Amino acid sequence: MRRRAVLGSLGSTLAVALSSGSTAKPLCHTATPRKLIKPARLQEGMTIGLIAPASNSPDDEGIRFAGAVIKSLGFRVKEGKYLYSRNLYFAGTDRERADDINTMFSDKKVDAIFCIRGGWGSPRTLPYIDFENARRNPKVFMGYSDITAVLSALYRKSGLVGFHGPIARQNYTPYTLSEFKKVLKHPQKNTVIASPPPFEAGEGWVEEENRLTRVVRGKASGALIGGNLSLLSKLIGTPYEPDFNDAILVLEDVDESPYRIDSMLTQLWLSGRLAQVAGIAIGKFTDPEYDGNSYSVEEVVRQHCEPLNVPVISGLMIGHIDDMSVVPIGIKAELDVDAGTLKLLEPAVV
Numbered sequence: 001m002r003r004r005a006v007l008g009s010l011g012s013t014l015a016v017a018l019s020s021g022s023t024a025k026p027l028c029h030t031a032t033p034r035k036l037i038k039p040a041r042l043q044e045g046m047t048i049g050l051i052a053p054a055s056n057s058p059d060d061e062g063i064r065f066a067g068a069v070i071k072s073l074g075f076r077v078k079e080g081k082y083l084y085s086r087n088l089y090f091a092g093t094d095r096e097r098a099d100d101i102n103t104m105f106s107d108k109k110v111d112a113i114f115c116i117r118g119g120w121g122s123p124r125t126l127p128y129i130d131f132e133n134a135r136r137n138p139k140v141f142m143g144y145s146d147i148t149a150v151l152s153a154l155y156r157k158s159g160l161v162g163f164h165g166p167i168a169r170q171n172y173t174p175y176t177l178s179e180f181k182k183v184l185k186h187p188q189k190n191t192v193i194a195s196p197p198p199f200e201a202g203e204g205w206v207e208e209e210n211r212l213t214r215v216v217r218g219k220a221s222g223a224l225i226g227g228n229l230s231l232l233s234k235l236i237g238t239p240y241e242p243d244f245n246d247a248i249l250v251l252e253d254v255d256e257s258p259y260r261i262d263s264m265l266t267q268l269w270l271s272g273r274l275a276q277v278a279g280i281a282i283g284k285f286t287d288p289e290y291d292g293n294s295y296s297v298e299e300v301v302r303q304h305c306e307p308l309n310v311p312v313i314s315g316l317m318i319g320h321i322d323d324m325s326v327v328p329i330g331i332k333a334e335l336d337v338d339a340g341t342l343k344l345l346e347p348a349v350v
Helices: 010-019 059-071 094-106 122-128 129-137 145-158 174-184 227-233 256-271 297-308
Strands: 047-051 076-077 112-115 140-143 162-164 191-193 212-216 219-228 248-254 279-286 312-314 327-328 334-335 341-344
Touching: 010 191, 010 212, 047 059, 047 094, 059 076, 094 122, 094 129, 094 297, 122 145, 122 227, 129 145, 140 145, 145 162, 145 227, 145 327, 174 191, 212 297, 219 227, 219 279, 227 248, 227 256, 256 297, 279 297, 279 334, 297 312
Parallel strands: 047 076, 047 112, 112 140, 140 162, 219 248, 248 279, 279 312
Antiparallel strands: 162 327, 191 341, 212 312, 219 334, 334 341
């Protein structure tokens, strides 16, 4: 779940990784956005394809644990062909990881696809993903962190709604399970997601951890895009970046110091993407690495977002946290900063 922990000395190992799986000619794709496609809702007894598009569990028992979590939710599991592969900090070669994505979409016996973890590597699979195949065989595709790259690409290239939500290799808290069910199993119109969980306040005892910061008040609606800030920034200028125009931009990250968050937001600003959005829904920037000479994350967010004059809220239950919501990428939503809500204006699944 910690992306930067898996990178190590990237420069010294990149040539090895490239030589072991990135030489195949990429598939060719168009760059135009596609009509939105919603996958089928999840039901008990369905078969979930388990894959590793980025990094892998350090040990095989972690993979078996992920399968057990899926089974505990009432599903069956089908493991990807390369699920147990490891290639330094990748789960197999780029082409192998992409092949597992393509195969799971093609397999008529697989009803949905869950990613075992993030880490690093999913952007390197994008040239090899068959997006027309995904469009012809729409299924729930879920993960977060590094998986943001695949979610954004699926939405942009095939029109498929993907889900920024729990990875397979984690337990579900009661909050996470509730959010999972209301988005993916029992969808309703006007469903509010990502609100802080209930907190029983008392004399001298108030909520501290899950507070909402109303950066810019107001209300806006638009398609949900984004996810992990680090991965989103890597997609700018590529055919896989989402359409920012009039969208609700969702952001989260982990283990990033304020200056790095500043640098990535600056990239979105300089590229003109921030000026295009209708609103910004920020989850958690967890475990920031501060030094003695630093802005706070809150101040960095204010510097970049207040001048936009669009609704902006921070502190939603999105990101590298135990109590995690599920964000359907591509679904139209309403952000109401005064009310402190992010509301889905349509069901994300059919």
